Amino acid sequence: xxxxxxxxxxxxxxxxxxxxxxxxxxxxxxxxxxxxxxxxxxxxxxxxxxxxxxxxxxxxxxxxxxxxxxx
Numbered sequence: 001x002x003x004x005x006x007x008x009x010x011x012x013x014x015x016x017x018x019x020x021x022x023x024x025x026x027x028x029x030x031x032x033x034x035x036x037x038x039x040x041x042x043x044x045x046x047x048x049x050x051x052x053x054x055x056x057x058x059x060x061x062x063x064x065x066x067x068x069x070x071x
Contacts, residue, residue, distance in 0.1 A: 036060040
């Protein structure tokens with residue numbers, strides 16, 4: 001990825017944060033509370049009502065990535 005792409009991505013991320021502040025507040029808090037054994041569940045309901053769901057159990061080896069993303 002070149003520098004101009006990174007700059008563009010940063011701008012998009014900043015606009016997304018402005019539009020959805022509760023989402024990032026949730027991620028920040030959840031990141032602090034997540035530990036090995038935690039269950040992360042995701043659900044998407046599309047505009048036409050279809051539902052997609054998944055989950056994952058956090059493993060000890062996942063914590064290094066989660067902690068790095070929190071910084």
